Amino acid sequence: MSPEILYTAEVILNGLMAGVMYALVALGFVLIFKASGIFNYAQGVMALFAAMTLVGIQNGQVPFSHLINAVFGTQLHHFGWHLPAIVAILLTVVVMIIFAILVERLVLKHLVNQEPIILFMATIGLAYFMEGFGDLMWGSEIKVLDVGLPKGASLALEEYTVGWATEGSQYYGMYVDKLDMVAALVAIALVITLSLFSQYTKTGRALRAVADDHQAALSVGISLRKIWVITWCIAGVVAMVAGVMWGSKSGVQFSLSLIALKALPVLILGGFTSIPGAIIGGLIIGVGEKLFEYSIGPMIGGATENWFAYVLALFFLVFRPQGLFGDKIIERV
Amino acid sequence: MNTAATTSEAAVPEQAEALLEVNNIEVIYNHVILVLKGVSLSVPMGGITAILGGNGAGKTTTLKAISNLLHSERGVVTKGSILYRGTPIDSLSPEALVKRGVIQVMEGRHCFEHLTIEDNLLTGAYTRRDGKAAVKRDLEMVYNYFPRLRDRRKSLAGYTSGGEQQMCAIGRALLANPETILLDEPSMGLAPQLVEEIFENVKRLNEQEGVSFLLAEQNTNIALRYAHYGYILESGRVVMDGAASELRDNADVKEFYLGVSEGAKRSFRNVKHYKRRKRWLS
Amino acid sequence: MFYRQAGDFKTTYRDDIQTFPLKQDRWGYYIVLAIAFLVVPFFINDYWTSAVMLPFLIYAIAALGLNILTGYCGQVSLGTGGFLAVGAYGCYKIMTSFPDLNIFVVVLLSGLITAAVGMLFGIPSLRIKGFYLAVATLAAQFFLVWLFNKVPWFYNNSASGQISSPERSMFGYAITGPNADAPVRYLFCLTLLVMLAWVARNLTRGRLGRSWMAIRDMDIAAEIIGVNPLRSKLSAFAVSSFFIGVAGALFFSVYLGAVEVGEAFGINQSFLVLFMIIIGGLGSIFGSFVGAAFLVLVPVLLKNIMVNWLGWPTDIAVHIEFMVIGGLIIVFLIAEPHGLAQLWRLAKDKFLLWPFPH
Amino acid sequence: VFPSLSYRTGAYGANGIPFADGYADYFTLVNERDGGIGGVAAKVIECETGYNTQKGVECYESTKGESPLIYQPLSTGITYQLIPKVTADGIPMHTMGYGRTSAKNGQVFSNVFNYPANYWDGASHAINHILGENGGDIKDKNVALVYHNSAYGKEPIRTLTELSAKHGFKLTEVPVDHPGQEQKSQWLQIRRTRPDYVLMWGWGVMNQVAIQEAVNIGYPMENFIGIWWSGSENDVIPAGPKANGYKALTFHAVGSDFPVFDDIKKHVVDAGKAAGAGDQVGTVLYNRGMYAAMLAVEAAKTAQEIHGTKDINAGQMRDGMEALVMDAAKMESLGMAGFGPEFTVDCKNHGGPGLGAMQQWDAGAGEWKLISDFEASDMDIIQPLIDEDSNAFAEESKIEVRECA
Amino acid sequence: MNIGSKMASNIQPGEELLRIENISLSFGGVKALTEVSFDIKRGEVRAIIGPNGAGKSSMLNVINGFYHPQVGEVWYCGQKRKGLKPFQIAHQGIARTFQNIALFKGMSTLDNIMTGRSTHMRANMLSQAIWRGAAEKEEIKNRRFVEEIIDFLEIQSIRKTPVGRLPYGLQKRVELGRALAAEPVLLLLDEPMAGMNVEEKEDMSRFILDVQSEFGTTIAIIEHDMGVVMDISDRLVVLDYGKKIGDGTPEEIRNNQAVIDAYLGVPHE
Numbered sequence A: 001m002s003p004e005i006l007y008t009a010e011v012i013l014n015g016l017m018a019g020v021m022y023a024l025v026a027l028g029f030v031l032i033f034k035a036s037g038i039f040n041y042a043q044g045v046m047a048l049f050a051a052m053t054l055v056g057i058q059n060g061q062v063p064f065s066h067l068i069n070a071v072f073g074t075q076l077h078h079f080g081w082h083l084p085a086i087v088a089i090l091l092t093v094v095v096m097i098i099f100a101i102l103v104e105r106l107v108l109k110h111l112v113n114q115e116p117i118i119l120f121m122a123t124i125g126l127a128y129f130m131e132g133f134g135d136l137m138w139g140s141e142i143k144v145l146d147v148g149l150p151k152g153a154s155l156a157l158e159e160y161t162v163g164w165a166t167e168g169s170q171y172y173g174m175y176v177d178k179l180d181m182v183a184a185l186v187a188i189a190l191v192i193t194l195s196l197f198s199q200y201t202k203t204g205r206a207l208r209a210v211a212d213d214h215q216a217a218l219s220v221g222i223s224l225r226k227i228w229v230i231t232w233c234i235a236g237v238v239a240m241v242a243g244v245m246w247g248s249k250s251g252v253q254f255s256l257s258l259i260a261l262k263a264l265p266v267l268i269l270g271g272f273t274s275i276p277g278a279i280i281g282g283l284i285i286g287v288g289e290k291l292f293e294y295s296i297g298p299m300i301g302g303a304t305e306n307w308f309a310y311v312l313a314l315f316f317l318v319f320r321p322q323g324l325f326g327d328k329i330i331e332r333v
Numbered sequence B: 001m002n003t004a005a006t007t008s009e010a011a012v013p014e015q016a017e018a019l020l021e022v023n024n025i026e027v028i029y030n031h032v033i034l035v036l037k038g039v040s041l042s043v044p045m046g047g048i049t050a051i052l053g054g055n056g057a058g059k060t061t062t063l064k065a066i067s068n069l070l071h072s073e074r075g076v077v078t079k080g081s082i083l084y085r086g087t088p089i090d091s092l093s094p095e096a097l098v099k100r101g102v103i104q105v106m107e108g109r110h111c112f113e114h115l116t117i118e119d120n121l122l123t124g125a126y127t128r129r130d131g132k133a134a135v136k137r138d139l140e141m142v143y144n145y146f147p148r149l150r151d152r153r154k155s156l157a158g159y160t161s162g163g164e165q166q167m168c169a170i171g172r173a174l175l176a177n178p179e180t181i182l183l184d185e186p187s188m189g190l191a192p193q194l195v196e197e198i199f200e201n202v203k204r205l206n207e208q209e210g211v212s213f214l215l216a217e218q219n220t221n222i223a224l225r226y227a228h229y230g231y232i233l234e235s236g237r238v239v240m241d242g243a244a245s246e247l248r249d250n251a252d253v254k255e256f257y258l259g260v261s262e263g264a265k266r267s268f269r270n271v272k273h274y275k276r277r278k279r280w281l282s
Numbered sequence C: 001m002f003y004r005q006a007g008d009f010k011t012t013y014r015d016d017i018q019t020f021p022l023k024q025d026r027w028g029y030y031i032v033l034a035i036a037f038l039v040v041p042f043f044i045n046d047y048w049t050s051a052v053m054l055p056f057l058i059y060a061i062a063a064l065g066l067n068i069l070t071g072y073c074g075q076v077s078l079g080t081g082g083f084l085a086v087g088a089y090g091c092y093k094i095m096t097s098f099p100d101l102n103i104f105v106v107v108l109l110s111g112l113i114t115a116a117v118g119m120l121f122g123i124p125s126l127r128i129k130g131f132y133l134a135v136a137t138l139a140a141q142f143f144l145v146w147l148f149n150k151v152p153w154f155y156n157n158s159a160s161g162q163i164s165s166p167e168r169s170m171f172g173y174a175i176t177g178p179n180a181d182a183p184v185r186y187l188f189c190l191t192l193l194v195m196l197a198w199v200a201r202n203l204t205r206g207r208l209g210r211s212w213m214a215i216r217d218m219d220i221a222a223e224i225i226g227v228n229p230l231r232s233k234l235s236a237f238a239v240s241s242f243f244i245g246v247a248g249a250l251f252f253s254v255y256l257g258a259v260e261v262g263e264a265f266g267i268n269q270s271f272l273v274l275f276m277i278i279i280g281g282l283g284s285i286f287g288s289f290v291g292a293a294f295l296v297l298v299p300v301l302l303k304n305i306m307v308n309w310l311g312w313p314t315d316i317a318v319h320i321e322f323m324v325i326g327g328l329i330i331v332f333l334i335a336e337p338h339g340l341a342q343l344w345r346l347a348k349d350k351f352l353l354w355p356f357p358h
Numbered sequence D: 001v002f003p004s005l006s007y008r009t010g011a012y013g014a015n016g017i018p019f020a021d022g023y024a025d026y027f028t029l030v031n032e033r034d035g036g037i038g039g040v041a042a043k044v045i046e047c048e049t050g051y052n053t054q055k056g057v058e059c060y061e062s063t064k065g066e067s068p069l070i071y072q073p074l075s076t077g078i079t080y081q082l083i084p085k086v087t088a089d090g091i092p093m094h095t096m097g098y099g100r101t102s103a104k105n106g107q108v109f110s111n112v113f114n115y116p117a118n119y120w121d122g123a124s125h126a127i128n129h130i131l132g133e134n135g136g137d138i139k140d141k142n143v144a145l146v147y148h149n150s151a152y153g154k155e156p157i158r159t160l161t162e163l164s165a166k167h168g169f170k171l172t173e174v175p176v177d178h179p180g181q182e183q184k185s186q187w188l189q190i191r192r193t194r195p196d197y198v199l200m201w202g203w204g205v206m207n208q209v210a211i212q213e214a215v216n217i218g219y220p221m222e223n224f225i226g227i228w229w230s231g232s233e234n235d236v237i238p239a240g241p242k243a244n245g246y247k248a249l250t251f252h253a254v255g256s257d258f259p260v261f262d263d264i265k266k267h268v269v270d271a272g273k274a275a276g277a278g279d280q281v282g283t284v285l286y287n288r289g290m291y292a293a294m295l296a297v298e299a300a301k302t303a304q305e306i307h308g309t310k311d312i313n314a315g316q317m318r319d320g321m322e323a324l325v326m327d328a329a330k331m332e333s334l335g336m337a338g339f340g341p342e343f344t345v346d347c348k349n350h351g352g353p354g355l356g357a358m359q360q361w362d363a364g365a366g367e368w369k370l371i372s373d374f375e376a377s378d379m380d381i382i383q384p385l386i387d388e389d390s391n392a393f394a395e396e397s398k399i400e401v402r403e404c405a
Numbered sequence E: 001m002n003i004g005s006k007m008a009s010n011i012q013p014g015e016e017l018l019r020i021e022n023i024s025l026s027f028g029g030v031k032a033l034t035e036v037s038f039d040i041k042r043g044e045v046r047a048i049i050g051p052n053g054a055g056k057s058s059m060l061n062v063i064n065g066f067y068h069p070q071v072g073e074v075w076y077c078g079q080k081r082k083g084l085k086p087f088q089i090a091h092q093g094i095a096r097t098f099q100n101i102a103l104f105k106g107m108s109t110l111d112n113i114m115t116g117r118s119t120h121m122r123a124n125m126l127s128q129a130i131w132r133g134a135a136e137k138e139e140i141k142n143r144r145f146v147e148e149i150i151d152f153l154e155i156q157s158i159r160k161t162p163v164g165r166l167p168y169g170l171q172k173r174v175e176l177g178r179a180l181a182a183e184p185v186l187l188l189l190d191e192p193m194a195g196m197n198v199e200e201k202e203d204m205s206r207f208i209l210d211v212q213s214e215f216g217t218t219i220a221i222i223e224h225d226m227g228v229v230m231d232i233s234d235r236l237v238v239l240d241y242g243k244k245i246g247d248g249t250p251e252e253i254r255n256n257q258a259v260i261d262a263y264l265g266v267p268h269e
């Protein structure tokens, strides 16, 4: 095979992997939107917060140490333990559950039956709050996140494919990041479980009902509060997974909250309400933007990935305004 | 005005135990709009009670106050109390109320647009704990009441016709297997035949299963035909109440709610210009 | 009870459709205007101008623009940053290509250019709705920023990729450039703001405004009763972008003086302006002002309190500032989902009823 | 009064913290140990910009009234805004290793200083280093530039293009869009084309991801060179031990092996007066902040000498900066022998000679090591570019070119 | 004079205004309308009745161009309609109300009705922006007309109230006002009296008849209350499962066996 084809294949493969990483973030959005019609702006910050908490717990950081030190003149930093990854993850899950309960108690409960844009705004307030809160709690320096996930090129694949190229050409085998592969597996597992949950359980049906009409849901005895706590818990855990995956790559730092921007085009392409849509949208966006950058990018100066994803999604939307798998937008009079 | 208030208190039926009691409630929307100005009524166990009244009289508001849905419309009950089986329910959440067997069919349909008709119906069974088989049986029952729904079982509720949505909303409430149903304008937008059928079903449920009903209706004619007792609401106050048969014979009710004057039905073509109703209050 | 509606009857329709039907409101408005034009300029210094007044005035223009699109026409847009950039770069290109053109005209022209670009990006709104549209408008945001960064023509091939505004003056006073005096810059922006607010008010109370709101509230019904959706949406995009373009031009030329597109017109701006109108009140001109004031003033205020008065470390102060702003947003929304403007209206309603509670 | 426009929050907060700490700590040290600058206590007012231009302007305006001596805005964006303002207000500004490169031309930019080195010097240093490794011949070499797709990242392109024409190497540009969380395509491209060297102009999360990806594709780290803003501990640590060997440019020394640090420990940290958490001492960016503060203090001292007054104002400070001489003896006396290059500033040249060094990451020891001396850049290439750009600016904004004595 | 009245100007009362020819409409598997044909004469009150889900609302949607039938033609004012958008049809003088109230919730009663008037307004954007000249004059002129409608419908007191807060019945009345504001040639009413009590229905009937007689408006009405329908309509069409099963005067329909079986049940007195 000519190396050109192999390179293209490699780009596509890596695009798929990147797409999965985006999908992980998009999934959190979908869950909350599906279950309450809320476009949760805070999802990115939640991922950051979860990752920070995970690192903080794992390394035994003292929460709010900066604040405490500044106020009391103490020199607290660490408790001096280092927990195994799994324990830290479980504790983080607990924190995210507490977070979900608080969000429901303090915010959502008071905003039943409001228009989507108002709820959206509330999540913005939440994002602001958490951004400050997270930094205050754990500090804003870059933290290394290591829960033992493999990283780096998969040598097995490289060796396996190196012979595919035509003789004499300089080809080093196909490259895939092991971390991405793990992410792909995790994402697929998540998508399958969550789809089954929302499609086939009573709670799943209730989730969708709540998203359509808060009042009617109340009137048939669906507890909005319970549903909201459940979804925010799941979304919190999904955010943690996304935070771990992205954090392993770049360290845990403020910019982690910006990955939400990579998830948004995935979200509209796949459809706000579709769990499988998140992953398929992710794959399309991943491959699309990588291929575009690879083939057209060099001609127009590169760095096209930020906007290309959106333009691609826009293009799809013109034909399907509800995204590929989203619920139909019902237009009736 | 005072006479009206006193009659309403005196006329609470003594014979049956009161299942639901509303005592002199006041409701304010948005902190400023006073809508109910002291409404009292009582629904006896196993009875069908109707709330009648013109547009904006406060029927819907009363029902929502009972089922605790006002909160989500920025309305609050500022005075009075609501008792169900003798215990106050003002502070219960709507779902707790449904668990106790009180369910509301909301005015204006409120189906879950993106769910199929069948899924819509099944959400009604959300609080039930008596097993799939029972739910299935009741689903069949609803389909038998409304065959049209069976045909449209798999369509998204958002795409069904107005009447179909109305049936869906009623059917959904029935699936909760309730003890008391608050029905807000069940006849709205339904074909006359179907209206008759729905009221027949109401009667049947009431007689055979002992379900109590509180219904707000504009179609006074049919409501008074099926109800045992009625209240007439006007501008947020109860202005008249009594057994359905008494109300049917009341001259004012006849004139203004039944469209019968001097013993004969009027023609809509011949109503006079700008005939204005005599108000009990103003 | 000084504040009352009773007795203030209108005898003509012209009276009835004026902007401030209440006498008290009308006088209040005149007084505010008089203070803004005649008193403030004498007391304003560099700090107040650059840190508070200019951002407030300019963001108020942008918020008015976005409020027309989002609040009145119901099309949520996150492309504001991109459109601000169009205004800024348009302004720069015009300023440098036609050095003799009056700065006032330059700013309006930048607005027109932005209006054209905005219409272009508004076309998908015919198919795409709600949050889908909101996210899709980010395409404009990212694409435009990329474009201004990539094509050297836009920044006149300057080595740094930054654009800086040369000095331009009106009536002999420098408006842009380092030598522009604080009161002059302030008055320039204030004049534009007042003019545009008046235009916004006129547009929104007339046929066009009603057709926007109809599209917002129920687009299908609007179309069926005879509102042309294409024309309404595109005109909303055009007018809104015009305002935002003017804001962008002022932002660059009068306020900052030099910008780099990615930094000054990033996605944060898009969100910031959106926050302003939601906090202030969607579909309310007054709300645009309140929202802009809130999000410009509160951070400055908090910073001054925490850092200058209480002497807290700056980073902790910023974290707490974020928490406070986030918290305030939530508290306000819970108190009144329709924004500060509505809160104000309710307060007035209550006052009208005073001393009776209902 | 020395305003410190810092950024301890936001996307770049992690990098802003150590710099701000170093900046503040040095002034504290001077106050505590020497009783101030020539006896006058220095006061630092910190103002948080969050790396945001608008807040930068707010900070400038709010501190302007406190008779500040010097501004160090720490962001290219803010710098551009402030250039006309400081000039109009007569306050000097120092942009050390960032900002507008052509500000080196003191005849045009009277109030802006960017000693000891700028980005164009940096580009030249990197190429010089490569030249050195290859015995002066890099005709058939491929060099890739991975850069932050912004004004900052694009700075070196012009210089590198000229240099590639001169030395005959092939330059490939690889832009990365802000914020740079996802760089798969860029690094696949690098993996495919196998450039001999990769240069990087990155900032924030882009650095960490780039280094991680370079590790992932097994790129030889010795051939990967970052600008000084891509060479802090923050950037390499997340990538783990495999980042060993990564190189970065610098214009000051690394580590805490200088007498001055003993003083800082004694007078500042142990006395509980450290800015921030006090845990950043000796990191690259801390050192940079401290170095910046030291240069400001020395300039102030010079100004005091020139004008014979202890209470200098901004204009006098400017004169001090323009007459600044940093020689070995002076640094020795400060306990910072060899900490930075020797240089002098004059009216024409506000950028010094543009000396820079190379540092390399030792992952085993977890520290940066200086692997070269402070060396000169290729002024034959850079000077014409500076003249061209500064003259263009002078023309555009109608500035009269100063005559220098 | 707008396009609508111009188009209809040569149609005399009693002549055919609109003709539906062999219309079939389906959504996926659902057949909403099957081969339906009927006509509406100028100046009459034409009722469309039928059980729930029969396709009545869909019929109105076809008439005003919101649904596009797969088969069949719509003739209006003697012209065959092709490829028009709903708002263009509105400009031709067809206005309607909706079954599920479709008012503009965020706007006041007055603004809602003024919006209905927009087919009669054409001041350009610039003049609207400065609110001088054409725009202001036009605004005041049309306001006068709208005030007449408000008086006519007796909703003066809620002129400035946001319609979202009005009780159901008043909302229906406002909706009628909005449709009337367009001075339509043909007015389509979808269950205007649902959710009203007898007295309110009487009022509404009065309004409808007055509109017909005062403005000469042609009216097509869907209504389930047979009492009302039989009293006020001149001719009826009956649909069942998308098919037309009856067409004629109230008298004929009352005695039509197919209609009785499908819809009326017991013959109504």
Ligand SMILES: Nc1ncnc2c1ncn2[C@@H]1O[C@H](COP(=O)(O)OP(=O)(O)OP(=O)(O)O)[C@@H](O)[C@H]1O
Pocket (backbone or CB within 6 Å): B029, B030, B033, B035, B053, B054, B055, B056, B057, B058, B059, B060, B061, B062, B073, B107, B218, E165, E166, E167, E168, E169, E170, E195
């Ligand atoms: N959310 C709300 N905010 C403010 N006012 C409201 C709200 N909901 C209802 N109202 C007002 O309360 C009054 C009573 O309304 P309600 O809906 O209870 O009447 P109703 O008797 O059900 O009338 P209808 O027969 O038309 O349904 C009306 O005047 C209405 O304007």
Ligand SMILES: Nc1ncnc2c1ncn2[C@@H]1O[C@H](COP(=O)(O)OP(=O)(O)OP(=O)(O)O)[C@@H](O)[C@H]1O
Pocket (backbone or CB within 6 Å): A332, B152, B155, B159, B160, B161, B162, B163, B164, B189, E027, E030, E031, E032, E050, E051, E052, E053, E054, E055, E056, E057, E058, E059, E099
């Ligand atoms: N957009 C659509 N998509 C799918 N099905 C539709 C759509 N519109 C209407 N239908 C179906 O077509 C049939 C006719 O609907 P329509 O609304 O015309 O009934 P209707 O006669 O107005 O009934 P009702 O008296 O209950 O309002 C219904 O079964 C409905 O579900």
Ligand SMILES: [Mg+2]
Pocket (backbone or CB within 6 Å): B059, B060, B061, B107, B184, E168
């Ligand atoms: Mg009601």
Ligand SMILES: [Mg+2]
Pocket (backbone or CB within 6 Å): B161, B162, B163, E056, E057, E058, E099
């Ligand atoms: Mg219908």
